[in-house]
Amino acid sequence: xxxxxxxxxxxxxxxxxxxxxxxxxxxxxxxxxxxxxxxxxxxxxxxxxxxxxxxxxxxxxxxxxxxxxxxxxxxxxxxxxxxxxxxxxxxxxxxxxxxxxxxxxxxxxxxxxxxxxxxxxxxxxxxxxxxxxxxxxxxxxxxxxxxxxxxxxxxxxxxxxxxxxxxxxxxxxxxxxxxxxxxxxxxxxxxxxxxxxxxxxxxxxxxxxxxxxxxxxxxxxxxxxxxxxxxxxxxxxxxxxxxxxxxxxxxxxxxxxxxxxxxxxxxxxxxxxxxxxxxxxxxxxxxxxxxxxxxxxxxxx
Amino acid sequence: xxxxxxxxxxxxxxxxxxxxxxxxxxxxxxxxxxxxxxxxxxxxxxxxxxxxxxxxxxxxxxxxxxxxxxxxxxxxxxxxxxxxxxxxxxxxxxxxxxxxxxxxxxxxxxxxxxxxxxxxxxxxxxxxxxxxxxxxxxxxxxxxxxxxxxxxxxxxxxxxxxxxxxxxxxxxxxxxxxxxxxxxxxxxxxxxxxxxxxxxxxxxxxxxxxxxxxxxxxxxxxxxxxxxxxxxxxxxxxxxxxxxxxxxxxxxxxxxxxxxxxxxxxxxxxxxxxxxxxxxxxxxxxxxxxxxxxxxxxxxxxxxxxxxxxxxxxxxxxxxxxxxxxxxxxxxxxxxxxxxxxxxxxxxxxxxxxxxxxxxxxxxxxxxxxxxxxxxxxxxxxxxxxxxxxxxxxxxxxxxxxxxxxxxxxxxxxxxxxxxxxxxxxxxxxxxxxxxxxxxxxxxxxxxxxxxxxxxxxxxxxxxxxxxxxxxxxxxxxxxxxxxx
Numbered sequence: 090x091x092x093x094x095x096x097x098x099x100x101x102x103x104x105x106x107x108x109x110x111x112x113x114x115x116x117x118x119x120x121x122x123x124x125x126x127x128x129x130x131x132x133x134x135x136x137x138x139x140x141x142x143x144x145x146x147x148x149x150x151x152x153x154x155x156x157x158x159x160x161x162x163x164x165x166x167x168x169x170x171x172x173x174x175x176x177x178x179x180x181x182x183x184x185x186x187x188x189x190x191x192x193x194x195x196x197x198x199x200x201x202x203x204x205x206x207x208x209x210x211x212x213x214x215x216x217x218x219x220x221x222x223x224x225x226x227x228x229x230x231x232x233x234x235x236x237x238x239x240x241x242x243x244x245x246x247x248x249x250x251x252x253x254x255x256x257x258x259x260x261x262x263x264x265x266x267x268x269x270x271x272x273x274x275x276x277x278x279x280x281x282x283x284x285x286x287x288x289x290x291x292x293x294x295x296x297x298x299x300x301x302x303x304x305x306x307x308x309x310x311x312x313x314x315x316x317x318x319x320x321x322x323x324x325x326x327x328x329x330x331x332x333x334x335x336x337x338x339x340x341x342x343x344x345x346x347x348x349x350x351x352x353x354x355x356x357x358x359x360x361x362x363x364x365x366x367x368x369x370x371x372x373x374x375x376x377x378x379x380x381x382x383x384x385x386x387x388x389x390x
Numbered sequence: 391x392x393x394x395x396x397x398x399x400x401x402x403x404x405x406x407x408x409x410x411x412x413x414x415x416x417x418x419x420x421x422x423x424x425x426x427x428x429x430x431x432x433x434x435x436x437x438x439x440x441x442x443x444x445x446x447x448x449x450x451x452x453x454x455x456x457x458x459x460x461x462x463x464x465x466x467x468x469x470x471x472x473x474x475x476x477x478x479x480x481x482x483x484x485x486x487x488x489x490x491x492x493x494x495x496x497x498x499x500x501x502x503x504x505x506x507x508x509x510x511x512x513x514x515x516x517x518x519x520x521x522x523x524x525x526x527x528x529x530x531x532x533x534x535x536x537x538x539x540x541x542x543x544x545x546x547x548x549x550x551x552x553x554x555x556x557x558x559x560x561x562x563x564x565x566x567x568x569x570x571x572x573x574x575x576x577x578x579x580x581x582x583x584x585x586x587x588x589x590x591x592x593x594x595x596x597x598x599x600x601x602x603x604x605x606x607x608x609x610x611x612x613x614x615x616x617x618x619x620x621x622x623x624x625x626x627x628x629x630x631x632x633x634x635x636x637x638x639x640x641x642x643x644x645x646x647x648x649x650x651x652x653x654x655x656x657x658x659x660x661x662x663x664x665x666x667x668x669x670x671x672x673x674x675x676x677x678x679x680x681x682x683x684x685x686x687x688x689x690x691x692x693x694x695x696x697x698x699x700x701x702x703x704x705x706x707x708x709x710x711x712x713x714x715x716x717x718x719x720x721x722x723x724x725x726x727x728x729x730x731x732x733x734x735x736x737x738x739x740x741x742x743x744x745x746x747x748x749x750x751x752x753x754x755x756x757x758x759x760x761x762x763x764x765x766x767x768x769x770x771x772x773x774x775x776x777x778x779x780x781x782x783x784x785x786x787x788x789x790x791x792x793x794x795x796x797x798x799x800x801x802x803x804x805x806x807x808x809x810x811x812x813x814x815x816x817x818x819x820x821x822x823x824x825x826x827x828x829x830x831x832x833x834x835x836x837x838x839x840x841x842x843x844x845x846x847x848x849x850x851x852x853x854x855x856x857x858x859x860x861x862x863x864x865x866x867x868x869x870x871x872x873x874x875x
Contacts, residue, residue, distance in 0.1 A: 094403065094567055096576055096811075112403030113416035146404035315416075316397055316408040 095142070097135040107131045111142045114194060118202075118213040126206035134213075137201030141167065141194055152186045153319035155179075167197050174285035177356055178293045181347070185319040187268075192260050192288030195220035199284075213284075218260040218291075220284035223252040231259065250280070256358050258284030262291035263363070269311050269318065269325035273340060273364065274298035279348075280359040290348075290357045298344035298362055305330030332365055341369045394424035429814065466861065466868050467499055467847060468788045470812045470824045496834040496844060498766045498827045505820040507756035508534070508549030509572050510802070513588065513596045514606040514748035516709060518634060518674030518682075519544045520585025527581045531564035532557065536582060542607050542635075542709075546580070546590075548572070554819055566819035572752045573805050573813040573821065586676065592752035593806045599676060605745035607709035611638035611679065612667045614709055617744070618737055619645035625733045628654040628704040632671070632689065632713070634680035642666035655698030655723075657691035679708035686715060693723045705734055711742030751804065754813075758784070758799040758825055766827055772837035773827065774799055782829040785868045787812040788861060809859050828868055 157179035281287030311320035407415035534548030611633030643666025660671035675682025763770035
């Protein structure tokens with residue numbers, strides 16, 4: 090049972106999906122398993138969802154404040170998950186727990202479903218940040234959008250994630266979404282062990298895809314656009330002029346270096362970086378526009 | 391007048407965004423338009439379907455269609471997404487004229503803000519949900535009450551100005567949220583004082599204390615006897631249809647007498663109303679036939695040896711056929727459960743088959759006779775008169791309404807006939823419902839309408855955010871004039 094502000098409705102189809110919406114949160118989720126289990130899982134998702142926005146808003150000032158060693162921790166379980174996900178990213182510069190909000194909320198809803206019912210597969214997609222559950226032997230295929238900057242739904246490839254890959258979270262960050270980016274990437278998609286970790290990592294990798302001082306990049310303080318933005322006076326990217334191939338390569342390389350660091354520390358499993366039509370992936374940087382994010386999914390693609 | 395450069399604070403959800411002019415909040419659903427908080431939900435246009443008999447303009451017949459938002463009389467501009475004006479005396483956001491069969495029609499559309507509104511909820515169940523006048527609560531707050539039962543359904547009356555504005559701030563907010571969700575055909579959990587917890591959603595089966603209701607009862611116990619008596623003749627000696635309201639007994643009932651069914655010596659508990667019809671055989675509950683019993687024999691007293699005989703066959707069944715049991719009297723004239731005979735299976739299945747699916751229906755009721763009329767005309771009583779005389783058609787999101795007789799403009803609308811998510815709210819608290827008044831242009835001029843604000847529907851900006859929907863085929867086409875010009 091959802092609260093009354095939050096809305097919860099079943100999207101019809103051969104395999105019905107659930108749409109949850111409350112304030113700025115929009116989730117589409119899919120559970121796969123016995124009919125009774127799916128039913129119970131959808132009920133549990135609606136129930137847990139009703140309280141999420143209120144829980145987060147109760148601690149909003151703290152969630153919008155810089156994270157890092159010595160700073161106070163929030164109390165709510167989702168908020169703590171957000172904070173834990175951004176903690177290792179604080180060394181790259183200013184970051185707040187809000188960088189992991191979408192992934193952390195997706196994880197919370199996924200956890201509520203799994204607590205209630207055994208499922209073969211589940212995917213909770215919170216605005217592109219996806220928390221996954223895969224029982225042993227199960228796989229899930231995730232479509233990837235070619236030009237996120239155009240809002241199109243042309244798929245340029247799909248990605249198959251299997252139980253054994255260890256990937257349970259997938260997140261995309263860039264300068265076209267609802268939240269601001271410090272960098273110029275159109276989209277950075279990250280595969281991680283959790284959705285919150287992938288969300289935080291996608292944010293810092295997208296921030297790293299940049300050409301500091303380039304005259305074709307228009308930036309302004311986040312606060313000028315959104316007075317409440319957690320980014321405050323930090324400058325965020327508004328417009329990016331057409332770049333040369335060398336410039337695109339240089340910007341993507343900066344992002345890849347950061348992604349390599351994160352993978353070496355075990356914080357992410359894979360990443361794909363998109364800028365003005367060029368795609369580079371972590372595993373096979375030389376290959377250009379490969380739809381595959383990691384070498385271990387290459388066979389499945 | 392708002393300062394067009396001011397940041398506005400949105401209170402639609404607890405994020406409470408401050409929004410700069412020209413930008414949207416975190417949800418992309420609310421925006422700051424020149425210092426005013428506006429909903430950016432798109433305007434909803436309904437397109438008529440053949441079944442409605444509305445004037446049709448096919449795409450193909452207009453090869454030179456120029457991309458206008460509204461092509462002609464086959465498109466109706468609803469008030470959903472139209473926004474509202476405050477204060478009320480400003481003309482409504484859209485006063486649109488469309489030519490229909492040679493008559494200039496005007497539709498005045500506005501999203502009306504209703505502090506005086508509520509919903510009536512009909513719940514198809516014979517299970518006891520709560521006593522008449524018991525409080526109905528959502529999230530612990532009183533939002534309405536159980537009202538008089540007019541048929542084999544339970545009726546709730548929710549909202550109204552008393553709960554919206556007359557109680558605590560929390561009561562008003564929860565009432566508003568409950569009405570909004572029910573009106574937008576979403577599920578809401580309601581608890582009734584000293585009664586049941588029920589999940590209600592327009593167009594869906596009620597869920598009473600965690601159990602989804604499937605069937606409406608075929609009628610009261612007495613009516614069930616009246617319908618099925620001939621089908622039991624010769625197959626069984628006695629039938630008791632257990633019902634919380636009126637339990638029926640075949641051998642005593644007029645229907646049984648006419649079939650010459652002899653007395654069986656059965657003795658019922660409860661209060662006999664007329665022959666074969668008993669009130670209050672048990673307490674209300676969620677067991678057999680809306681009573682609290684699980685053993686139907688508990689409503690019987692010992693059989694009268696004057697008429698009873700060993701071997702007498704008796705069927706006991708509930709008004710939905712959901713519960714049934716078969717008994718025979720032993721030597722001591724005590725009913726003993728026996729395997730259910732196949733000759734009776736059909737009649738129980740027939741009861742079940744005659745029960746319609748149990749649904750919840752939600753009817754929104756609001757008074758549009760207040761200040762929103764001032765957005766239509768500078769002489770509001772003329773609008774009231776025009777509506778009550780059937781000259782002006784009142785629709786709610788394009789759906790037909792029932793107009794209450796008497797003063798004011800009090801209307802009711804079945805929420806399932808509106809496009810989805812047609813209702814909104816303001817934190818006052820009050821509901822925002824789409825309201826359209828449609829009338830011939832000449833009538834609009836005569837009632838003191840804002841003629842200088844009327845614009846042809848075809849001139850609406852095609853770039854305005856909008857959503858095209860097919861009109862619900864069983865709704866009458868709103869642009870058809872109510873009276874001959």
